[in-house]
Each structure stands twice: as structure tokens, then as C-alpha cells.
Amino acid sequence: MLSIAWKDLLILFKDRNALIGAFVLPIVFVVVYLGVAGAAGGGRGDSAGNDNGTVQTRRMPLVVVNNDPTGATARVLIDDLGRHANIAVTQYPEADARAKLGAKEIERMLVIPAGFSDSVAAGKPVSLLLENNSLDRGTNEAVFMAVAGVTRQMSLERQIVASLERLGEMQRANPSFDPATSAALAIPIAQRQFEASRDQPLVTAVGSQPASLGQGEQVVISGVQIGVPGFAVLFIFLTAQITARSIYDEKKTGTFRRLMAAPLGKWRMLIGKLIPNFIVVLLQVVVMFAAGMFLLPLIGLDALRLGKDPVALVLLVLSIALCCTTLGILIAAVARTEAQIGGIAALVLWVLAFLGGSFIPLFLINESMATLGQVTPHYWAVTGFYDLLTRGQGLAAILDSIAILLGFSTVFFVIGAWRFEFE
Amino acid sequence: MTMDALRATLAITWKELQVTFRDRGLLAILFLLPLVFSTLFSLSQQGALDVATGATPITVRVFVVNNDDGDYGRQIVAALKQMTTLDIEELSSAEEADRRVGQGDRAAAILIPAGFSAGVNAYQPQRVKVVVDPAQGSIADVVVGLTGYAAAPVSIQGELLQGTRTFLDELGLLDDAPPEAIGAVEAQTVGAIMEQLQAMQAEPPISVAPAGIGVDSEPINLLDSFMPAFAVMFAFFLTGHVGETFHRERDQGTFRRLLASPLRHTSIIAGPMVAYVIIVVLQVVFLFGIGAGLFKLDIGDSLIGLLAVSIALGLTVATLGLLIGVVTRTGRQADTLGTLIAFVLPFISGIFPMNGTDPAYLAGGPIGTIGMFIPHMHAAEGYRLVMTGEGTPETVLVQVVVLLGFALVFFVLAARRLRFA
Numbered sequence: 001m002l003s004i005a006w007k008d009l010l011i012l013f014k015d016r017n018a019l020i021g022a023f024v025l026p027i028v029f030v031v032v033y034l035g036v037a038g039a040a041g042g043g044r045g046d047s048a049g050n051d052n053g054t055v056q057t058r059r060m061p062l063v064v065v066n067n068d069p070t071g072a073t074a075r076v077l078i079d080d081l082g083r084h085a086n087i088a089v090t091q092y093p094e095a096d097a098r099a100k101l102g103a104k105e106i107e108r109m110l111v112i113p114a115g116f117s118d119s120v121a122a123g124k125p126v127s128l129l130l131e132n133n134s135l136d137r138g139t140n141e142a143v144f145m146a147v148a149g150v151t152r153q154m155s156l157e158r159q160i161v162a163s164l165e166r167l168g169e170m171q172r173a174n175p176s177f178d179p180a181t182s183a184a185l186a187i188p189i190a191q192r193q194f195e196a197s198r199d200q201p202l203v204t205a206v207g208s209q210p211a212s213l214g215q216g217e218q219v220v221i222s223g224v225q226i227g228v229p230g231f232a233v234l235f236i237f238l239t240a241q242i243t244a245r246s247i248y249d250e251k252k253t254g255t256f257r258r259l260m261a262a263p264l265g266k267w268r269m270l271i272g273k274l275i276p277n278f279i280v281v282l283l284q285v286v287v288m289f290a291a292g293m294f295l296l297p298l299i300g301l302d303a304l305r306l307g308k309d310p311v312a313l314v315l316l317v318l319s320i321a322l323c324c325t326t327l328g329i330l331i332a333a334v335a336r337t338e339a340q341i342g343g344i345a346a347l348v349l350w351v352l353a354f355l356g357g358s359f360i361p362l363f364l365i366n367e368s369m370a371t372l373g374q375v376t377p378h379y380w381a382v383t384g385f386y387d388l389l390t391r392g393q394g395l396a397a398i399l400d401s402i403a404i405l406l407g408f409s410t411v412f413f414v415i416g417a418w419r420f421e422f423e
Numbered sequence: 424m425t426m427d428a429l430r431a432t433l434a435i436t437w438k439e440l441q442v443t444f445r446d447r448g449l450l451a452i453l454f455l456l457p458l459v460f461s462t463l464f465s466l467s468q469q470g471a472l473d474v475a476t477g478a479t480p481i482t483v484r485v486f487v488v489n490n491d492d493g494d495y496g497r498q499i500v501a502a503l504k505q506m507t508t509l510d511i512e513e514l515s516s517a518e519e520a521d522r523r524v525g526q527g528d529r530a531a532a533i534l535i536p537a538g539f540s541a542g543v544n545a546y547q548p549q550r551v552k553v554v555v556d557p558a559q560g561s562i563a564d565v566v567v568g569l570t571g572y573a574a575a576p577v578s579i580q581g582e583l584l585q586g587t588r589t590f591l592d593e594l595g596l597l598d599d600a601p602p603e604a605i606g607a608v609e610a611q612t613v614g615a616i617m618e619q620l621q622a623m624q625a626e627p628p629i630s631v632a633p634a635g636i637g638v639d640s641e642p643i644n645l646l647d648s649f650m651p652a653f654a655v656m657f658a659f660f661l662t663g664h665v666g667e668t669f670h671r672e673r674d675q676g677t678f679r680r681l682l683a684s685p686l687r688h689t690s691i692i693a694g695p696m697v698a699y700v701i702i703v704v705l706q707v708v709f710l711f712g713i714g715a716g717l718f719k720l721d722i723g724d725s726l727i728g729l730l731a732v733s734i735a736l737g738l739t740v741a742t743l744g745l746l747i748g749v750v751t752r753t754g755r756q757a758d759t760l761g762t763l764i765a766f767v768l769p770f771i772s773g774i775f776p777m778n779g780t781d782p783a784y785l786a787g788g789p790i791g792t793i794g795m796f797i798p799h800m801h802a803a804e805g806y807r808l809v810m811t812g813e814g815t816p817e818t819v820l821v822q823v824v825v826l827l828g829f830a831l832v833f834f835v836l837a838a839r840r841l842r843f844a
Contacts, residue, residue, distance in 0.1 A: 017759040025763060032770045036783065036790060060564055085571075086564060104786040108635075125626055132635035141508055142568030144633050149568075149575045151629035156579060158628055159619055160586040166615040167587055171608070178594075185593050193586045202543060203578040205551045205570035207563050210525035210532075212518075226558070338448065347451045347459065354463050363530060363559045369466065383527070386558040391525060 004259075004272030005279075008246060012276055018242065022280055026235035027291045034227045035299050060143050062087045063101075063109040065094040071117025076198075077154060078112075084153070084201060085146035107134040108143055123158060156197055160190035213392050222302040226361055228292035229385030233378050234358040235288070236281050236324050238349055243277040243328025244341045270420070274325045281321035307388040312395035316384045319405040323377050326409045329416035352376045357383075377408040431686050435694025436701070442668075443702060449664055453702070454709050457650075457657035461710070462718065464653075465645040482510040483562050486520040486532035489513070493540020495577045499551065502573035503533065509569060521554050530559040531566040543581040576620065583616045647721050648776045650714045651806040655799050656769040658703045658740050663761020665699055665744020670754035673842075692745075692841075699744065700737030707733040723810040728819045732805035735826035739798045742833035749840045772797035782807065798829040 012018050062081065068074040081087045092100065092109075100106045111129040119126040130147055132140045164186040168179065250256045250273070259269055292304030306313060335341045353359065355369065356378025362370040373379045384401030387393045443449065487503060489496045504511055512529070514520045520532035534552040542549045553570050555563040591608065600608070672678050681691050711729070714720030722729060744761065751757040769775065772794040773784030782803055784794035794800035805822035808814025 015755075017753075017755040020759050020763070025766060028763065028767055032767050036770045036773065036777070060568075086567065104781050105788075110631075120629060123628065125628060125630065127630045127632050130631050130633050132633070134635075139565060140633075140635075142565040144631060145572035146568045148631045149572050151631060152575050152579060152623075152627070155623065155628040156582055159579065159623055160583060162622070163583050163587060163615050163619045164590050166618060167590065167612060170611045170615060182590075182594060185590060189586055189589050189593065193582060193589070197578075197582050200548055201578060202546065202581045203549050203551065203574045205533075205553055205567050205574055207553050207555055207567045209557060210521045210554050212522040212525040213557070222560075340448065344448060344451050346448075347456050350456060351459055351463070354460070360464075361559070363562070369463075386527065390558040391527065391556070393525070397526060 002272070002275070004269060005275035008273065008276040009279065011246075012242070012280065022235075022239060022242065022284060023287050026231065026284065026288055027295070029235070030228060030231045030288065030291060031295060031299065033231070034224060034296060034301055060087050060139060060146070061107070062089055062143060062147075063097050063106045064089050064091050065097045065109060065111045066091055067094065067114040068112050068116040071115075073117035073120045073154070074112050077116075077150065080150045080154065080198065081110075081147065083198075085150050087143065087146055101131065101133055104133060108132040108140070110147060120155070120158070153197065153201070157190045157194035160193055161186050164189065224292060224296055224302045224304050225390040226386070228288065228296075228304050229389055230358040230361070230382055232285060232288045233320070233356070233381045233385070234350075234353040236284055236320055236381070237327065237353060237378060238346070239277060239280055239284065240324050240328035240331055240349065241341060241345055242280065243274065243325060244331035244335060244345060245338075246276075247273055247329075247332040248335070248338060248341055267417075270329070270417070274329065277325045277328050278321045281324055282317065285317050285321075305389060307390075308392050309388060309394040312398055313388050315395065315402060316381075316388065316398055316405075319402045319409070320377075320381045320384075323381070323405045323409045323412070326412035326416060327377070329420065330412040333416040333419040333421075353378050355379075356381070377405055380404045380408075428687055428690055432690040432694045432697065435681075435686075435690060436697040439668075439695045439698035440701065443664070443698065446664075452660055453657055453706055457653040457706075457710055458713060461646060461650040461653045461714070464649045465718070483508055483531070483566060484510045484512070484529045485566060486514050486524065486529050487511050487535075488515065488517045488520045488532060489535045490517065490537040491535050491539035492537070493544075495540040495543050495580070496535045498577055499535060499570075499573050502576070503570070506569055506573070508565070524554050524556050527556050527558055529556070530562055531555045533566070533570050543577060544584065546581060546585040579623075580616060580620060583619065584612070587612045587616065644719055644721065645776075645780065646714055646718050647810065648780045648782070650710060650720055651803055651810065652769065652774045652776070652782065654707055654710045654806070655736065655774055655802045656765065658706055658736055658802075659743070659765045659768065659799065660761070661699060661702060661740050662744040662747055662764060663758040665695070665741060666747035666751060666757025666761055667754040668695070669745060669748030670751070670757055674754070696738070696741045696745070699741035700734060703737030703740050704730070704733045707736075721810055723812055725809050725819075728809035728814070728816070729806070731823050732802060732809065732819065732826070735805070735823045735830070736798075736802040738830040739802070739826050739833065742830045742837065743798075745841075746833045746837040749837045749842075768797050768799050772799040772803075774799050774803040798826055801825045801829070 064078055064081070066074055066078065078089055078091070082089050094111065097106070097109045097111075101109055109131050111131070113126065113128070116126055116128075128147070128151065130144055132143075134140055164182070168182040168186070171182075172179070247256075250259075256269070260266070289304060289306065293306070294303070297303045331341060331345045335345060353376075355373040356376035357370075357373055358378055361382075362373050362379070380401045384398040384405075387397045387401070391397070487500055489500050491497075500511075500513070503509055514523075514532075517532075517534050520529075520534065523529060524532045532554040534554060536549070536552070539549050539551075551570055551574055553563070553567050555566065591612070678691065682688075707729070711720060711722050715722050743764070747757050747760050747764070751760055771790070773786075773790035774782050774794075777783040777786075782800075784791045784800050784804070801822045805814075805819055805826070808819050808822065
């Protein structure tokens with residue numbers, strides 16, 4: 001059994017093309033994909049934890065066109081967007097901003113109209129234009145609401161004065177009420193309160209990590225923590241084709257028949273064929289995670305973090321390797337031609353990887369497809385990696401992933417063995 | 424003589440087409456995989472554009488825990504529930520919400536603390552905590568932003584209340600007032616504030632008018648963005664097959680036999696090249712045909728433009744495949760190199776949209792610059808110009824000519840090293 005495994009490993013490691021497919025291609029894919037995503041603005045860490053466990057959410061970039069450059073209120077608005085709305089403001093002249101928006105160099109711009117400050121001071125309704133060219137509906141809405149929140153707060157001074165005037169009218173019948181004193185007091189009070197609210201808003205929303213994950217280690221929320229495990233799972237499961245192709249080749253060249261004549265049980269022979277795939281998967285994980293830890297930082301991305309529980313990580317990887325290997329048997333058992341192993345199996349594996357969240361995390365795609373993804377082994381592998389690498393959890397959190405992956409392995413092996421033809 | 428050469432070339436083309444179309448695995452990769460991927464990518468993201476498309480929106484699933492026993496907590500919960508982006512489940516325990524977010528059950532939990540309303544009334548700063556699942560961190564800023572927006576009216580209400588209190592204190596109206604008078608004034612204060620808030624909601628002094636994608640644009644079909652990109656990407660998967668076939672023909676001695684026949688060298692080379700161009704054109708016809716027929720893909724008004732780009736793309740693929748064939752030592756090497764090229768070049772040329780509807784190369788920067796030197800970008804740009812109607816015959820022709828330039832360079836390089844035996 002071990003001799004067969006050793007022979008297959010020797011064949012594999014002499015085959016440069018197979019090695020490139022198993023090890024180089026995944027690394028190149030991860031580096032290129034995450035590098036391009038980073039260059040396009042989406043590949044770096046989205047936000048990071050600080051020492052007290054509070055999440056510093058990513059500052060949302062917004063280009064502001066200030067057509068009221070001398071207006072004090074316009075300056076306050078721009079200042080408050082940065083101070084209170086978690087927005088990174090960049091200012092451009094309108095023509096430049098429109099050109100950049102048209103060329104997709106920026107995703108959103110806010111236009112402050114000429115005479116904005118005068119209109120606000122005069123109590124005239126005034127409108128800001130917030131234009132986007134991004135499909136990211138969530139961020140579009142978040143930016144809109146952040147800007148709207150700031151503008152609401154900015155009109156506070158005016159609203160306090162209006163409230164006090166209304167209160168004054170209600171108090172006119174009161175003999176001790178002095179309208180002159182009331183009018184003199186209203187504006188200074190409103191101004192004082194407005195300034196105080198700018199320094200310290202009465203109500204704030206603050207992002208935070210779950211306390212249940214423990215505060216001992218900062219959990220870095222990074223695109224790398226999502227991308228590397230996802231692509232690792234994609235390429236791990238693609239190696240199922242290696243097992244299937246190896247078995248097909250043995251059948252085609254008649255080696256299986258010759259081995260059957262040897263004093264070796266069928267199942268030993270089959271298991272001997274599985275061990276190399278299992279080892280390749282383990283090496284693949286090591287190589288891909290090492291690339292995530294040491295190679296990605298060289299191109300300016302975050303380094304992959306492996307979480308806090310190495311034992312759990314090893315157990316998860318072993319479960320995934322077993323699942324992928326038994327899937328190889330299943331493919332070898334049901335595929336009748338090289339084309340079915342090469343093309344059709346590839347088609348199925350890529351689609352399963354997509355549905356399982358290897359390319360796009362399932363929380364970012366629509367719910368019906370995300371639900372469908374849960375019936376793929378890829379989903380449980382990816383989820384297990386997220387639990388360990390990104391959420392920083394331990395073995396207890398991934399027991400369901402491990403159990404389901406072992407369940408898939410059993411099903412694949414039983415069906416594969418049942419349908420397997422040694423001849 | 425010319426007719427004979429043409430007939431011989433077409434005979435080889437026909438043979439190559441028959442061989443290729445018997446390889447079902449290759450057909451699955453060339454035809455089905457791009458179709459499935461375009462469809463899956465488009466459908467999975469359609470929710471991002473529900474305003475424009477009417478598709479099911481992508482919602483962020485969050486817990487809300489309201490430990491406040493006052494009106495302000497309820498007011499924030501009601502405001503959050505009105506947000507279509509959020510899918511809310513209320514829990515009673517902050518610990519449970521925190522634990523389940525940590526396990527990835529929900530993207531976030533919005534925690535309104537006990538005594539929140541009393542704190543706002545007493546003008547003490549209050550924090551609404553948004554606990555975010557680290558694995559779904561990219562939406563943290565969205566949930567925090569939405570929560571801040573939902574809490575803003577409460578904040579303003581508290582500020583107005585404090586303003587009127589200060590006003591009444593400094594006015595000295597209630598210094599010696601009996602309790603019933605104080606009660607009446609407080610009721611008036613609340614009345615004044617509510618009246619002001621309603622006026623502000625009806626006509627905000629400063630409003631924000633959104634515009635752009637999903638707001639005032641035409642309905643968007645993401646397949647228009649993904650289908651051309653996948654068509655170009657998977658056309659180049661043929662290069663490995665072309666290179667591998669070259670080695671197989673040489674190793675099996677087919678070339679030697681053909682050379683012994685009265686066939687010209689040009690026919691031996693041109694025959695398979697024409698076949699590969701036809702395969703790429705058929706691939707594009709298949710993908711765009713299904714896309715237009717079933718998924719309302721907009722293929723534009725110029726079939727000639729599409730055909731010109733497709734033929735130029737086909738020639739580029741065929742000649743690159745030949746080049747791969749002559750620079751590699753074995754068929755497996757050619758296949759591997761072709762696969763690497765097919766995987767890597769589409770991404771570094773920026774033909775896929777990154778967080779938008781347009782391909783990444785249009786944003787310029789390093790991706791745009793690199794893309795200029797990669798045929799994928801010019802093929803994708805050619806299709807984009809034709810399909811969106813943004814192109815003129817001249818601008819499309821530029822992309823076609825650039826693709827033909829790539830094909831010429833690949834062919835010249837391959838010809839220099841070409842050995843039939």
C-alpha cells in the first residue's frame with residue numbers, strides 16, 4: 001500500500017506540470033487576484049481592532065466638491081464629515097471630480113452648492129448632491145446616511161433657535177415672560193449647544209469586536225483573511241482530479257490489472273492510490289498559507305494570520321484533505337472518459353467552489369444562492385477556516401465543519417467504492 | 424493552384440474542428456464554464472442593484488438588543504426596522520447576541536444599553552455598540568453608519584431638550600413656579616420640540632439628494648459586464664489545447680506525413696489556425712447568443728463589430744497557442760503554460776469589473792497601464808465599445824488592429840522557432 005503511494009508520489013513530484021498546477025498556479029492566482037483587488041481598492045484589510053477591542057471601521061472615501069469655498073458652514077460640514085461620520089474627505093474642483101467619477105477613478109462625490117452657507121444662515125432649504133457610480137449598495141447607503149446624519153446635526157443650531165422661538169410663543173401668556181430677554185438668549189444658547197454637540201455628540205454608534213472572541217488578541221479584519229482561505233479551498237478540491245486522473249491512467253495503461261494479479265487486496269491498492277492526494281493537499285495548504293503569510297506582505301497586502309488554535313487548524317486541514325481525496329475516488333468511479341475527468345469534473349468543481357463561497361464570501365451574495373452553497377463541502381471548509389483564522393475561535397467552533405466534512409468523505413467514499421471498477 | 428491550396432487548408436481546418444469537437448472535456452471548459460460563471464457571478468450580485476433591477480436585495484442580517492426601557496431605545500429600533508438594507512432579529516440578551524455574532528450567525532449586533540433614554544434625557548453622552556463579526560468585517564462601516572443614522576433623531580431630540588432646559592433656566596421662568604406650572608411648561612417644551620422635529624422631517628433645512636447607480640440610472644444587467652470578460656478569459660483557455668495539439672501532431676508524425684504530401688507549409692499551418700479562429704467565434708456566438716436570448720444581454724447594434732473583434736481575438740488566441748506550442752518541450756508543458764496564461768492575464772489586464780459595472784482597466788492606474796500591453800484588455804474593450812454603443816467604427820477598429828498586431832507578433836515569434844519534425 002505504501003509502495004503504491006510512494007510510487008505515485010515519485011511520479012507526481014517528477015511531473016513539473018502537475019507541480020505547477022498543484023502549487024504554483026494557486027499561489028500565482030492568489031497573489032494576482034488579491035493584488036489586483038488591492039490595486040483596485042478592495043484587497044487590503046477593511047478594518048482593524050485596537051487595544052480596547054473597539055473596531056476602527058474603514059474610513060469611507062468621499063470626494064467633496066466645495067462650490068462655497070468662503071462659506072463657514074461649508075467648512076464646518078467638510079470638517080464634520082471627517083470628524084463624526086467616519087469619512088475620508090478629498091476635495092477636488094467640480095470639473096476634475098466629474099471627470100474622475102466618469103473615469104471610475106472615484107466612486108462617490110458630494111457637491112456643496114454655491115451660496116450654501118448663506119442659504120443655511122438665512123434658513124432657506126438647501127440641497128447637497130451625492131452622486132455615486134458604485135455597485136456597492138451597502139456603502140452607498142452608509143455614505144448617504146453618514147452625510148445625512150452630519151447635515152441633520154448641522155441644522156441643530158437652527159432647530160434649537162426654532163424650538164426656543166416656538167416655546168417663547170407658547171409662554172407669551174405667562175406674566176413673568178419677557179420676549180426681549182427670550183430673543184436675546186435663544187441664539188447664544190443654540191450656538192453654545194451646537195458647538196458642544198460637535199465636540200461630543202450626545203449619541204454615537206461605535207463598532208466593536210465580539211467580546212466572546214476574547215480581547216487578548218486583536219482580530220484583524222482583512223481581505224487577505226477571506227481571500228486566501230477561500231482560494232485555498234478552491235485549489236485543494238481541484239486536486240481531486242489528480243487522484244481521478246491517476247486512477248484513470250492506471251486503468252488505461254493496464255497497471256491496475258497487473259497489480260490485481262499481485263498478492264495485494266483491492267482496497268489496499270485503492271487506499272495506496274489515495275495517500276498521495278492526501279499528502280499533496282497537506283503540502284498545498286502549507287504552501288498557500290506560507291504565501292499568504294510571507295509573500296502577500298511583499299506586495300503591500302496584510303499578512304495572513306493563522307488564528308489561535310493550531311491543533312484545530314491541523315484537524316480541519318486533515319478533514320478537508322480526506323474529503324477532497326474521497327471526492328477523487330468518486331470522480332474516478334463515475335467518470336468514464338478522460339474528458340469527463342478533465343473538463344466536466346473541472347466544471348463541477350469550479351461551480352461547487354463558487355457556490356461554497358470560495359470566490360465571493362456568501363454573506364456578500366444573495367440569500368437563495370448562499371443557502372444553496374451550504375450543501376457543498378467547500379462551504380464547510382471555508383467556514384471552518386473563517387472560524388479559526390478570522391474569528392480567532394478554537395476547536396469547539398469548528399466541530400460542526402469537521403463533522404460535516406467527514407460526513408461528506410464517508411458519502412463520497414461509500415458511493416465511490418460501490419461504483420468503482422478495478423478492471 | 425490557389426483553389427487547391429484553399430481546399431487543402433479547409434480540409435485540415437475541418438479535420439481540426441472534428442478533433443476538437445470530439446473532446447467533450449475541452450468543450451465543457453470552452454463553452455459551458457464561461458456561461459455558468461457569467462450567470463452565477465451576475466445572479467449572485469444582482470441583489471446589489473435591487474433598486475434598478477427589482478431583484479431580491481442583499482440584506483445585512485443583524486441582531487438588535489434593546490435593554491433600554493425608555494422611548495428612545497424603541498425609537499431607534501423602529502428606525503432600524505424601516506431600513507431595507509437590514510434584516511433584523513431582536514434578542515433579549517446582549518451576551519447571546521455577542522456570542523452568536525462571534526460564531527458568524529449574524530453580521531452584527533446592535534446593542535442599546537440599559538438606561539439609554541434616561542441618559543439622553545439627562546444629557547449624558549450615550550454609546551450604541553455595534554458588535555461586528557470579524558469574518559464579515561467589510562460591512563462593519565455600513566452597519567455602524569446605519570445605526571448612527573437611526574440614532575441621529577434621538578440625539579437631536581436630546582440636544583433640543585437640553586437647549587430648552589438651559590433656555591428656561593437662564594430665563595428664570597420656573598424659579599418660583601409651583602409644581603403644576605413646571606409640569607405645564609415641561610409639556611409645552613416637549614410639544615415645541617416634537618413640532619420642530621416634525622417640521623424638520625417634512626422639510627429638512629439641509630437635504631442630501633442621492634444620484635447615480637441604483638438611484639437614477641437605467642436598470643443594469645450585470646451580465647453585460649461579466650459575459651464579455653468571461654468570454655475573453657475562456658477563449659484563451661484554447662491556447663493550451665493549441666500548443667498541446669501542436670506537440671501531439673509532431674510527436675505522432677502527422678506533420679512529417681503532411682510534409683511528404685503535396686501540401687504547402689502555409690496550408691499545414693493555416694488549416695488549424697482557421698479552425699481555432701472558428702472555435703473562438705463559435706464560443707462567442709454561443710455565449711452572447713444564450714446571454715441575449717435568455718438573460719437579456721445587450722449585444723449592441725453592430726454584429727459586424729462583434730464579428731470583427733471575435734475574429735481578431737480568435738487569431739490572437741490561435742497564434743499565441745502556436746507560440747506556446749513551439750516554446751515548450753512537451754504537450755503537458757504547453758497545456759500547463761496555456762492554463763497559467765488563461766488564469767493570470769485576465770486579472771492583471773483588469774477585464775473584470777471591480778465593485779462597479781465597468782472593467783477595472785477603465786479606472787486607469789497600474790491595472791489600466793498593464794492592460795494596454797495585454798490582448799485580453801483590447802478584446803474586452805472592443806466588445807465593450809460595440810455592446811454599449813459607446814464605440815465608433817474607428818475606435819472599435821483600433822482595438823481590432825491592436826489584436827491583429829498581437830497576433831502578428833505571436834506568429835512571427837512562433838515562425839522563427841517552428842520545427843515540424
